[in-house]
Amino acid sequence: MTLLDVATIKADFPIFEKKMRNDARLVYLDSGATSQKPRQVMAAEQYFYTHQNAAVHRGSHLLAEEASAAYEGARETVAAFLGAKSDEIIFTKSATESLNLLAYSFSNSATGRFALGVGDEILLSEMEHHANLIPWQQLAKRTGATLKWFEVTPDGRLDLSQIDQLLSARTKIVALTHQSNVLGTINPITEIAKKAKEHGALFVLDACQSVPHFATDVSKLGVDFVTFSGHKMLGPTGIGVLWGRSELLAAMEPFLFGGSMIETVTMESATWAPAPRKFEAGVPNMAQAVGLAAAINYLEAIGMDKVHEHEVALTTYALEGLQTIKGLTIIGPTNMDSRGGVLSFALDGIHPHDGCQVLDQYGIAVRTGHHCAWPLMRKYGVSGTTRASFYIYNDLADIDALVTGIEATKKYFKVS
Amino acid sequence: MTLLDVATIKADFPIFEKKMRNDARLVYLDSGATSQKPRQVMAAEQYFYTHQNAAVHRGSHLLAEEASAAYEGARETVAAFLGAKSDEIIFTKSATESLNLLAYSFSNSATGRFALGVGDEILLSEMEHHANLIPWQQLAKRTGATLKWFEVTPDGRLDLSQIDQLLSARTKIVALTHQSNVLGTINPITEIAKKAKEHGALFVLDACQSVPHFATDVSKLGVDFVTFSGHKMLGPTGIGVLWGRSELLAAMEPFLFGGSMIETVTMESATWAPAPRKFEAGVPNMAQAVGLAAAINYLEAIGMDKVHEHEVALTTYALEGLQTIKGLTIIGPTNMDSRGGVLSFALDGIHPHDGCQVLDQYGIAVRTGHHCAWPLMRKYGVSGTTRASFYIYNDLADIDALVTGIEATKKYFKVS
Amino acid sequence: MELDSLYQEVILDHYKHPLHKGLSAEKTVQVHHVNPSCGDEITLNLLLEGDVVRDVTWDGVGCSISQASCSIMSDLVHGKSVDHALTILESFSELMSSKGSITGDEEILEDGVALAGVSKFPARVKCALLGWMAFKDAALQGRNEEKK
Amino acid sequence: MELDSLYQEVILDHYKHPLHKGLSAEKTVQVHHVNPSCGDEITLNLLLEGDVVRDVTWDGVGCSISQASCSIMSDLVHGKSVDHALTILESFSELMSSKGSITGDEEILEDGVALAGVSKFPARVKCALLGWMAFKDAALQGRNEEKK
Ligand SMILES: Cc1ncc(COP(=O)(O)O)c(C=O)c1O
């Protein structure tokens, strides 16, 4: 159990200087929704704006040259971080856009492996975030394909018992989350991806809750596409990533159309630049790409393995602490096998929204509600949960504060 | 001819402290591609990250509340700036995304006014930016509709002589730019929109080059949708706007699917929140929206009429100066009737790319190439132009530098 | 504690012992509303007799604020004319958007004034309005039904 | 001036008096390449005789760098075997991506070394490569033609 030096890390995150309600310090346990930003990330964006700002790829003046170098440099940083090739990295505005890009691009392509029709299937799971569910519902609607899904077990795992029925030659796409944003479960991706490959299905990995938290090598996962957001990994808002295998990106039609993604254009038709340009129409989110690269540098300076160890240590401690509370039920795995730093729970007699409000009085920020995973809520028969999620700037004192806060909540609402 | 106090304005833009090649000062004449950013915009983003950063709309803890207030406050700022209602403002990543949103949403809706098919027409112009051309080519391809377009006259105006043939009951969509990003021409939008309305066509205005440069009141233009980018108006990269009439937004299907845009979700289907939420899936580009609001505040403190007057003065002066240069041809209007601060030209015997390279040695940043308006280049029989575009931080000295720079370029390449 | 303005005793009482909870068999119209950001749901039965609210019953899941508000609302509108009920709703909406600047008219809102503190917590205003919006929707639909 | 490393006299000479410009009637294969970021275009005719480049002619619009580079290229590959021509191309590509760290082998590249300065202007590397990439494309296609 090795914890990071949180005091030093926290000093890089100016938001922790802020005083919360009742002069409380900030106990930020909502990194699963969005992470806080270190000075280094803000400084990188600022540096871009004050020294390099110009539209990339379109000019040969000095600023345009420097802006292009900064933006393409950011792409290389992301590629190296993922074990990918540079031209396999596409910048989007968010994981949500990355996933929609895929669903629309598949419809636009509609040939070969991207052709879907009646009888074809898309395989998901009950623990998907809406962003990895509704785009596929819509693709199914457009094409006539059918949705199938893995169920979840009572203890918060993917139920793989039916895998050989669910995955077949009819399966064209498998889209799964690497780590559940509600349960904290880490899914056995390589195992499932191997089976998917045998059936010739494309594998889309929603890595929103994994890439920020543990080392991810796309070349080893056996998947075809990986999507995630910058804002959940210390990066700016407004930046997301799509990684895809070169040969697939080459065969796919674009999603957004406009400047910089073309080869030639007439009034009536157009042809496309090679990937990644083909998928990045318009003046891109340059400063945000540069900010994301700074976030990655920050994480790599710590080391992704250390980040993961830190979160495992915190989560172990939190599971213990929370389970001492009478009337508290963990929703999701209660042990640390294949599990990350996201923890959902229910409290007898106290609605999550009410509980959260009391915790907020102590400066404790947790998330409540359905966490954009409504089908999962229905499965567990709750309208929502309270969720604590951890990152590099959390320490054991934060978890103590949470446990104490929950006890105080129970007292406030006179629940024993 | 009233110029702004450029020295004072420039002091807000740290990039002008940068030394260019050969220790030259920066003469930035590429604002048509992207604008520079004042400290106030960077400070607003930084303030968001250091005092309010949390995922909007999804939490009730203090930071989430403050982040939501900041983000929705930004929406109100944009709405007030455009004379629009708040819930008619949709934040996107760029004008390019806004335009693609429309084209995809129209296909997704496919009923009533949004239904397109064989025999229906989409009316554009030859001076459109690729972003307001290719999405419509693709929509036509998806639906079987036909593209029509206004031609341009030799002096850079929309040729409206055929308007009564081009615009008919078959016209379902008219998509035009307010100001050409190549010619500087300001198109007579209200006049065309009035005719479009008589025929029941939807009118999409590409306001990328107008909203940053002169006052735009959407309630008076008679159009249905307006799109623009933040980065061209002192705002951050990674933020765009779509304005649409409430009743149209209410009737339209969403574009991107995921979190925060839903009403209810099951594994097999979903229903949508009202606009604008319906069109903003995922954790949004919060800091960039806040930055854009700061940019708008900055522009409004100057006054959009003053901004426009300043650019008119600069352009008048530039037209005069440039036309003293032998072998230089202006591509676009040579008078100031309905014309903004974008100026394209050709230089006999010197390819734009070569000319730009010499100017760059003097710290002068101009744009060369087809400016994402390839059909327009073909129309004028050039492979590209050199473009100077002005903004609030430019002064007469910048234009003098440009004229001197062009003379030096001619000398360098021994062209008389 | 600031919180006490949110969770007044009368709110917690309504939460624990909600009025008119449990759906009636008879109804003019039934509506189902959700709060998409937190997942709270309510089903509401409205029984009209001409222009008079004969009965409002409801069921659903939600936080103390949404449940208490629904309980208070259903009791308030009971026996009133639809128009009268809608003016009460208007007063309540005004209170909710007041950001703590007004305390609400007890003559009109009765126990509803206990929800005044909610207006200082913007994220909770939606909770307090859930039941009221469901009622409004039902009332407008119901009135059309009655007119047929 | 830094610029002089880019615009060497020999470049400007080639620009003003380009070699092999104007398309030949006879050809094994014709290709058309564009530089999407600036709009420059080139059409190139390649005439092969077995494995030997009998003739390369071209036409198009472009900046001095792209035109001069095309002129130099067409002269360099003339009469060489396709394999030999492709190794020249490789040397040239290496020079272009050198960011000014090498000066190029004059034995191999002849006038092409005058383009060494381009490698210090990343936005112009594409200009210098336009003709070469067209030639490569034509050579690979042409070789397949010949094999048929
Ligand atoms: C007229 C016009 N339309 C659309 C665009 C596209 O804007 P963006 O690249 O910011 O999406 C631009 C700028 O590039 C433009 O000038």
Ligand SMILES: Cc1ncc(COP(=O)(O)O)c(C=O)c1O
């Ligand atoms: C598992 C998962 N997938 C997708 C998303 C969507 O990410 P974003 O909202 O940044 O697009 C999230 C976060 O909200 C998530 O946790």
